[in-house]
Amino acid sequence: MSSQIVDRARSRSAAERLGDALTGVNAVAYCLVLPAILLRLAFTLVPALQTFWLSFTDKSLMAPGRFIGLANYAAMLSDKTLIGSFGFTLFYTVTSVALETALGLAIAMLLMRQLRARWISNFIMLLPWVMAPLLAATVWKIMFYEDGGILNQILRDLGVISSPIRWLSSANTARGSVVLVTVWKNVSWVALIFMAALAALPKDVYEAAEVDGANAWQRFRAITVPMLRPTIFLVLMFRGMGEVQTFEQIGGLTRGGPGTATQNLAYYAYQRFFQELRYGYGSAINVLLLLLTALIGGFFAWRMYKASSR
Amino acid sequence: MAARTLPLLHPQRILLMALLVLVLLFLAFPVYFMLVTSLKSSGEAYRLPATLWPHNPTLQAYPFVIKAWSYWRTLGNTVLVAGLAAFGATMLGGIAAYGFSRMAFTGKSLLYATVVGSMAIPAMVTLGPIFLAYKDLRLLDTHLGLILVFMAEGIPVAFLTLFSYFKAIPKELDEAAAIDGGSLLDIFFRIIVPIALPGVAVTFLLLFIAGWNEFLFAFTLTITPSTRLLTVRLFEIPIRADANTIPYDLIAAGGMLILLPLVPILLRVQKQLVEGILAGAVKE
Numbered sequence: 001m002s003s004q005i006v007d008r009a010r011s012r013s014a015a016e017r018l019g020d021a022l023t024g025v026n027a028v029a030y031c032l033v034l035p036a037i038l039l040r041l042a043f044t045l046v047p048a049l050q051t052f053w054l055s056f057t058d059k060s061l062m063a064p065g066r067f068i069g070l071a072n073y074a075a076m077l078s079d080k081t082l083i084g085s086f087g088f089t090l091f092y093t094v095t096s097v098a099l100e101t102a103l104g105l106a107i108a109m110l111l112m113r114q115l116r117a118r119w120i121s122n123f124i125m126l127l128p129w130v131m132a133p134l135l136a137a138t139v140w141k142i143m144f145y146e147d148g149g150i151l152n153q154i155l156r157d158l159g160v161i162s163s164p165i166r167w168l169s170s171a172n173t174a175r176g177s178v179v180l181v182t183v184w185k186n187v188s189w190v191a192l193i194f195m196a197a198l199a200a201l202p203k204d205v206y207e208a209a210e211v212d213g214a215n216a217w218q219r220f221r222a223i224t225v226p227m228l229r230p231t232i233f234l235v236l237m238f239r240g241m242g243e244v245q246t247f248e249q250i251g252g253l254t255r256g257g258p259g260t261a262t263q264n265l266a267y268y269a270y271q272r273f274f275q276e277l278r279y280g281y282g283s284a285i286n287v288l289l290l291l292l293t294a295l296i297g298g299f300f301a302w303r304m305y306k307a308s309s310r
Numbered sequence: 311m312a313a314r315t316l317p318l319l320h321p322q323r324i325l326l327m328a329l330l331v332l333v334l335l336f337l338a339f340p341v342y343f344m345l346v347t348s349l350k351s352s353g354e355a356y357r358l359p360a361t362l363w364p365h366n367p368t369l370q371a372y373p374f375v376i377k378a379w380s381y382w383r384t385l386g387n388t389v390l391v392a393g394l395a396a397f398g399a400t401m402l403g404g405i406a407a408y409g410f411s412r413m414a415f416t417g418k419s420l421l422y423a424t425v426v427g428s429m430a431i432p433a434m435v436t437l438g439p440i441f442l443a444y445k446d447l448r449l450l451d452t453h454l455g456l457i458l459v460f461m462a463e464g465i466p467v468a469f470l471t472l473f474s475y476f477k478a479i480p481k482e483l484d485e486a487a488a489i490d491g492g493s494l495l496d497i498f499f500r501i502i503v504p505i506a507l508p509g510v511a512v513t514f515l516l517l518f519i520a521g522w523n524e525f526l527f528a529f530t531l532t533i534t535p536s537t538r539l540l541t542v543r544l545f546e547i548p549i550r551a552d553a554n555t556i557p558y559d560l561i562a563a564g565g566m567l568i569l570l571p572l573v574p575i576l577l578r579v580q581k582q583l584v585e586g587i588l589a590g591a592v593k594e
Contacts, residue, residue, distance in 0.1 A: 026416050028494060032409030036402040036465050037421055043462030044428040047439035054438070110330050119580060121330075124338045126576050126583065131341075132523035132541045135565050139340045142347060142558050148358025150343055188337065189587065196588045234591065245432035248525050251545075266434045273438045274530065286435045297430035 048290060054283035061277035072284035082285065085256075085263040088175065089292070092264060093243045096182045101235050103183065104190025105228075111191065112198055125188040136185045137252025144168050144177060144253075171261035174254055178262050181249050186242070190235050197231040198224070230308035237300030241293050265289045341569070347562035348372070352550065355559035371563035378548035378560075380535065381567060388539045391453050391528075392521030395460030400514045402461070403468025408498050410469075411476040412484065429466050433526050441530055451533045459527045464517040471516065471590035475509030476502060512586035515575060522572065540568045 055072055059065025076082050111121055128136065143151045144167035152164040167177045201224070209219050225232075247266045250256060256263035256271075266289060273282030317323070347355060348371055349364040355371075375381065409415075410422065440459065441450070449455035483505070484497045492500065503510055525541040532538050548560045575583070 025413065029409050029413040029415035029418075032413075032494065033406040033415075033421060036406035036469060037425060039402060039458075039462050040425060040428055040465045043440065043459060044431045044436055047436035047443075048431050050439035050442075051435050107333050110326065110333065113326060114330060121334060122580050122584065123576055124334050126580065127341050128337055130519060130523075130572050130576060131569060132525060132544075134525045134541050134544055135523070135568055136340075138544055138561060138565055139344045142561060143340060143343055145360070145558075148360060150360040150362070153359040154362075184337070184340065192584055192587055193591055238591065241430060241432075245434055247434060266432065269434055270437075274441075279438060279442070283438060286432075286438065289432055290435045293432050293435075294430045 051283045051286050051290070054279050055287045057280045059279040061279075065280060068280070072281050075281065076284055076288070081260050081263060082268060084260055085265055085268040086288070088262060089244060089264040089266075091175065092179060092182075092246065092262075093240060093296075096179045096186075096243050097236060097239045099179065099183045100187050100190045100239050101232065104187050104235065105194050105232075107187065107191040108194035108198055109224075111195060125191060127188075128185050129188045129192075131185065133185060133246075133248035134252045136181055137249045140177075140181045140184070141168070141253055168254055169258055171258055174258060174262050178249055178253055181253060182243060182246065185249075186239060190239065193231060193235055194228070197228055201227055230304050233300045233304035233307055237297055237304060240296040240300060244293050244296055245289060265292070344562045344565050344569075347558050348566045350559050352557065352559050355557070355562075356555045371559040372567070374550075375548055375560050375563045375567060379543045379546075379564065379567075381543075383536065384538060384540050384543055385571070387453065387537065388522060391456045391460060391539060392518050392524075395457045395464060395521050396514050396517035398457065398461040399464030399468045399517050400472075400510060403465045404472045404503070404510060404513070405495070405498060406465075407469050407472040407476055408502060410473055411479075412481065425466055425469055433463070437526060437530055440527075444531060450531060451537050453537060455531055456528060456539070459531065460517075460521045460524060463524070463527075464520060467517060467520070467590050468513050471513045471586055472506070472509060474589045475506045479505055508582055509586070509589065512579070512582045513590075515579065515583065516586050516590065519572060519575070522568075544568060 054065070056067055056069060057065040058068050058071070107125075111125075114121060131139075143149060146152060146164050146166055146169060149164075149167075151167065152161070155161045155165065166173050168174045205223055205227075206219060209223060214222065245266045246264060247270065250262055250264055250267045254262040256267050265285060269282050269285040269289060272278050272285060276282075346361075346363050349367045349369070350361070351364075351366055351368050351370065354361060354365060406425075410418070444450040444455050449458075479502060484501055487497045487501050523541060524539075525545075528539045529542045529545065532542065544564060548557065548564065550557055550560070
């Protein structure tokens, strides 16, 4: 591409640019970019629109489906299990993202100081990252075995507990256990992102602060956190969108139990759609999941944009 | 930072080292425990309290799982689907990223926002309609169906990662080639891809790993054992005919059989992998 052509395309009027849309520079560019974008949209936007449409119908395996307006949404309001899974989704997302971000930053700062044998710590960090979420859940499930399982055994030998922890069989601990597995799985990615961001921070600011007598905590609060703001929002955005739609950890660890204690939106929607074969109702739950995900992504993308354009 | 200059036995340094060891232990222990459990005899795997290392290490769990899962066939399926999807997404995403990094065109920022914005659509939301459409299109239970879904899943990652690599290549290079009369795709494959080869390779690997680990689509869109992928097998616990306890050794061996093929990648191209992860995430 010669730059004159590009400049000319820029300086033309809106009407002329519209005319260009199907010819010349644009035609070539569209040939390059559209195959990827169209494939992407065919598997995301199109099915998402279909989900919207299905959510206004009573389609199921048995019924071809007719338009029923907002009836599915009205049914959601009185579905106690759904409200419970919405609540757990929020709890789970907020807790695991908060822990991942805080721990990830701490681990990054810790690892920045370690200079020798980097490849070992990098290898260990990448192990949870490279494992399938379902594999992570499977491994932890073996360790969570309650009577004489390895975690309870170690904690008892260390004198931390006297009676076994009900990792997956008591409602509140099960909620925590699911969060624990997710944090284990994803904290490495967060730490890697923060390590790169920390390495890019200007050293002279820290040196100046040290000369001025700021202690480590003050330097962290006054320099590190403000300068990391765009990265923090990036992490919150990606992890928030990831955790809110968690499926594998729930399926692999608790299947939503005990009772419905760890039932989340994605798992609940999956059961309605694929086990009860209620396509309409399952789709209405998915619309809620979509709105929640887009809200998280949009909010943090906006905060990230503001923080980095300052 | 200050800690680097501290003497070896300074209390603060010892504390930090202890914390570091604790963190690495937390991250590594589950994998260690999976490994040792897979090496236990079936009797020891059931024994409670659980043991921290195998007293009579044995590989007997592995052949059992390999047979019960039709492991080699499943492995072949996984390599085929994850590999072709990663290749396709790297190509399509790369060509698109090249267009974005080199050309000005109408609706450019809108299309960019479309790709990035599509990442906010959860897989679960698309799964139902894709399943129903696949049923009509006879793509259910086919590898082609999975490859198409995995490709679409991988395109934003490929696009963003390669966009950040391509932007770093000076435009003068391809402008010189354009004057010499090369077509755009010609320039892309003969000049850009070779220069950005580390980035292209790492993008392929990242997508390959993602496909290897994908479960939701692979589970829902396949039915017969002969089309299934490795992670889906993990959901089917192999059972011994004569035992009614949970076969921990078999589950752990299955887990190892899924993890092990990826370990060489972690060891050989670790640095590049980390760079690739960062390239895809760091904002423009």
